[in-house]
Amino acid sequence: MKLAGFGLLFSGWLIMIMALAVLPTHGERVAFVIAGLGVEIIGLVLAVRAHREHVGGQD
Amino acid sequence: MIATLLVTVVPNVPATLDATSALCVVLLCALPLAHAGLAILNTGLGRSRSAAQSLLGSLCVVAVAAIAWFFLGFSIQGYPGGPLHSFAAGSASWDWLANCSPFFRGIQWNDARPASVAAFQIFAVGLAALIPWGSGADRWRLGAGCAAAAVLAALIYPLFGHWVWGDGWLAQLGANFHLGSGFADPGGAGAIHALGGFTALALVWIVGSRRGKFPRQGPPAAIPAHNIVYVLFGCMLAFAGWLAFNTLGAFLFAGIAGPTLMLVPVNTLLCASGAVLAALLVARIRFGKPDASICANGWVAGLVVSSAVAALVSPAAALFSGIVAGATLPLTVEFLELRCGIDDPSGAIAVHGVSGIWGLFALGLLSRLPAGQTVAQLVGIGTLLGLVFPLAYGAYWLLNRVVPFRTDREGERIGMDLHELGAGAYPEFAIHNDEFIPR
Numbered sequence: 001m002k003l004a005g006f007g008l009l010f011s012g013w014l015i016m017i018m019a020l021a022v023l024p025t026h027g028e029r030v031a032f033v034i035a036g037l038g039v040e041i042i043g044l045v046l047a048v049r050a051h052r053e054h055v056g057g058q059d
Numbered sequence: 060m061i062a063t064l065l066v067t068v069v070p071n072v073p074a075t076l077d078a079t080s081a082l083c084v085v086l087l088c089a090l091p092l093a094h095a096g097l098a099i100l101n102t103g104l105g106r107s108r109s110a111a112q113s114l115l116g117s118l119c120v121v122a123v124a125a126i127a128w129f130f131l132g133f134s135i136q137g138y139p140g141g142p143l144h145s146f147a148a149g150s151a152s153w154d155w156l157a158n159c160s161p162f163f164r165g166i167q168w169n170d171a172r173p174a175s176v177a178a179f180q181i182f183a184v185g186l187a188a189l190i191p192w193g194s195g196a197d198r199w200r201l202g203a204g205c206a207a208a209a210v211l212a213a214l215i216y217p218l219f220g221h222w223v224w225g226d227g228w229l230a231q232l233g234a235n236f237h238l239g240s241g242f243a244d245p246g247g248a249g250a251i252h253a254l255g256g257f258t259a260l261a262l263v264w265i266v267g268s269r270r271g272k273f274p275r276q277g278p279p280a281a282i283p284a285h286n287i288v289y290v291l292f293g294c295m296l297a298f299a300g301w302l303a304f305n306t307l308g309a310f311l312f313a314g315i316a317g318p319t320l321m322l323v324p325v326n327t328l329l330c331a332s333g334a335v336l337a338a339l340l341v342a343r344i345r346f347g348k349p350d351a352s353i354c355a356n357g358w359v360a361g362l363v364v365s366s367a368v369a370a371l372v373s374p375a376a377a378l379f380s381g382i383v384a385g386a387t388l389p390l391t392v393e394f395l396e397l398r399c400g401i402d403d404p405s406g407a408i409a410v411h412g413v414s415g416i417w418g419l420f421a422l423g424l425l426s427r428l429p430a431g432q433t434v435a436q437l438v439g440i441g442t443l444l445g446l447v448f449p450l451a452y453g454a455y456w457l458l459n460r461v462v463p464f465r466t467d468r469e470g471e472r473i474g475m476d477l478h479e480l481g482a483g484a485y486p487e488f489a490i491h492n493d494e495f496i497p498r
Contacts, residue, residue, distance in 0.1 A: 013445025
């Protein structure tokens with residue numbers, strides 16, 4: 001699950017970059033930059049949850 | 060080869076310093092105060108049985124980072140106006156990497172701007188490398204910490220540093236895509252602190268928590284700072300270094316000169332002051348007492364935010380940014396430990412990572428830079444989160460296979476001082492039981 005989280009983090013960044021490179025208008029770029037950031041946040045949450053599952057038990 | 064490297068690269072040094080060079084030299088000499096402050100603060104926040112290893116490790120990490128950046132990092136990071144690799148995509152040219160010769164070859168030391176930028180960077184990379192060192196306290200081996208600092212200084216830091224400070228694609232967002240003035244980060248809130256904070260998160264996930272921190276049953280154990288005087292003294296020392304970082308950064312990367320430069324130290328102080336008082340108040344309300352380590356971290360969080368905003372916002376906006384950083388810090392620290400299971404003895408992830416991100420975003424919101432600045436800041440934040448963090452995690456994960464990060468069980472039990480250095484930090488230290496009897 002942590003790997004999936006990192007995959008989403010990187011995918012979100014790619015969305016941002018592609019939006020800047022490909023989309024023609026300012027409004028579209030802004031929308032996809034925010035969407036990319038949203039994907040990154042989902043990825044971060046997933047990675048944190050994956051880490052949380054392995055915490056504990058080190059007495 | 061060695062003879063070539065040793066030959067001086069300063070052919071025509073003027074006999075007298077001009078005012079600009081003098082300012083840069085004075086500020087450069089004050090930069091290590093930030094390193095010293097952070098090192099002492101991290102040592103105080105750790106356990107007494109690992110204090111000497113922590114402080115020695117800080118020295119070693121700064122040294123390794125400087126040498127690794129000199130050997131390789133500089134050729135990746137470069138300087139504004141230097142040679143670089145770029146390619147065209149869409150309607151713009153994307154500058155991804157510098158193309159400088161390693162070992163500072165090719166740099167003109169009698170040209171004030173590239174010389175000042177290179178000198179600033181070799182100090183900044185040490186500060187970035189110190190941030191994860193504090194997070195791995197009490198369990199991270201010294202050799203592994205140095206190896207990780209080398210990776211950070213040779214690969215992770217210069218890559219992002221070039222994009223922000225070397226006229227890379229993030230700095231060009233304004234010119235290429237009409238996003239404000241491009242990603243702005245004059246004092247290193249992103250390039251030093253958020254990068255260091257995310258690297259610290261990657262490290263903590265790989266190295267794991269301290270033994271006994273998260274027991275099978277019950278809440279996480281509190282492992283308090285061993286010397287709060289170190290922690291608070293470190294804050295004061297770091298403040299002086301931060302003034303130099305922010306002022307020199309504003310001069311080099313925001314183009315601020317003349318009397319306007321005096322606003323930078325004022326904003327730095329306002330930011331830190333707002334943050335420490337807000338952290339104190341929230342800690343007082345949340346926990347019943349204003350915990351000193353939380354307040355110290357609040358002060359540093361304000362300094363981190365000031366690295367982004369001090370050069371480019373009004374004093375009132377700087378104070379507001381600091382208050383927000385300080386007010387959220389105790390809650391962030393609590394959230395990371397209790398909800399996310401993250402054992403970060405120095406609080407670097409909250410202080411440098413989260414506050415650094417807030418500072419970058421606040422700069423977009425509160426500065427008077429051209430329209431689209433907030434979006435440019437979001438792209439920079441997204442790059443830190445979506446590329447730099449996974450890169451740091453991947454690099455550290457691989458490095459951990461070669462140089463195991465974590466000490467063994469015995470090392471953690473007796474402390475890193477005895478285990479790695481053979482002697483404790485306080486050999487004549489004795490605990491008197493009666494000092495701890497409730498009165």
